[in-house]
Structures are given as C-alpha cells and as structure tokens.
Amino acid sequence: MVLSLVYHLNTERQAMNNYYLLGWDLSGGVLMMIGFLALIGLGANARLFMKCNISGWSAFVPGYNVVMAMKIVGRPASHALFFLIPGFNVYFFLRTTIELAQSFGKKTNVDFALAAIFNVFYVLNLSLAYQEEYQGPVYGNAQATGEQRSAFHVA
Numbered sequence: 001m002v003l004s005l006v007y008h009l010n011t012e013r014q015a016m017n018n019y020y021l022l023g024w025d026l027s028g029g030v031l032m033m034i035g036f037l038a039l040i041g042l043g044a045n046a047r048l049f050m051k052c053n054i055s056g057w058s059a060f061v062p063g064y065n066v067v068m069a070m071k072i073v074g075r076p077a078s079h080a081l082f083f084l085i086p087g088f089n090v091y092f093f094l095r096t097t098i099e100l101a102q103s104f105g106k107k108t109n110v111d112f113a114l115a116a117i118f119n120v121f122y123v124l125n126l127s128l129a130y131q132e133e134y135q136g137p138v139y140g141n142a143q144a145t146g147e148q149r150s151a152f153h154v155a
Contacts, residue, residue, distance in 0.1 A: 048072075048128035052103075052134045062102045073099040074137020100126070102138040 019026045045059035046078040049068060060066045073096055082092045096118050104126050107142040117121045126132050 039121060040124060044120065044127045045069075046123035048123055051127055051132075069096065069100070072134075072137065073103055074141065075099075076138035099124075099138050103135060104132050105135050 019028065019031055031119050039099075042059060045065060046056035047088050049059050049065075050056045054071070059065050059155075063080070066083060067077045069079050070077055075096070083089045085092075097119055099113045100111045101111050101122070106112070106115070
C-alpha cells in the first residue's frame, strides 16, 4: 500500500514538471532555453531593423517582420509567401540568411556558413557590432556589378 502511494506521488510530481507541445514531452528547462533564445532572436531582429532604418517594433509583429526582412535584402514583399511552402521554406530561409549577410558586406563562404548554422547569434552580431554597416539590398544587384562571386552569392 505504501509503495503504491509513493509511486503515485512520484508520477504526479513528474507530470507537473513536464509539458507537452505538439506531442513532444518537454521539460521546464528546455522550455526556458527555447524562450531565452527566442527573446535573444527578437531583440536581435529589432536592433537589426533599426540599423536598417526600419522601426524596431516591426520585428515583434508575426508575418510583418518577414515582409520587412524581405525589404532589407531587396526582395519583393510577395516573396515572404515562400516561407509557407513546405520543404522549399528551409532552402529559402538559408538563402535569405545568406542575402542578409551580403547586405552587411559579408562576402566570404565562411560568413555564409556561420550565418546559416548560427543564425540567431549571427544576426545578433550583425545588429550589435558597431563596425557592421548596412550596405543596402542585394537581391537583383549582383548582375549589375559584374563582380567575382562564389557559388553561394545571389545570382
């Protein structure tokens, strides 16, 4: 009897510490880490938008922040809809991340790899570093300059 009561209390305690999100069993520590990274990402995007002469509040509005990010890299606002296509959105996310790095003058493959792998922290670096200057949109400008580019540069 006592053993079943201890087992029952342990399962209740475990159930109170676990959270379920889309069928995934997440602990409180994982959720705190996800929330912390989300706050860092939102703050970095707000600062990045301000650096590009776009109001910082637009980073906090879902959907509108993607449209403003398309404006930063020089893409039409309708290209934000590409993020709704399953599978293609992963490629398009990496592509726009590389274009964002190019908008700040980053032109090496190492910068492109860092931007793709460490996205939140790379955007944080672009937004907080004083030496990083927004140089303007890059989408469609690469053909006009005729400069030597690597395979990852915008065509």
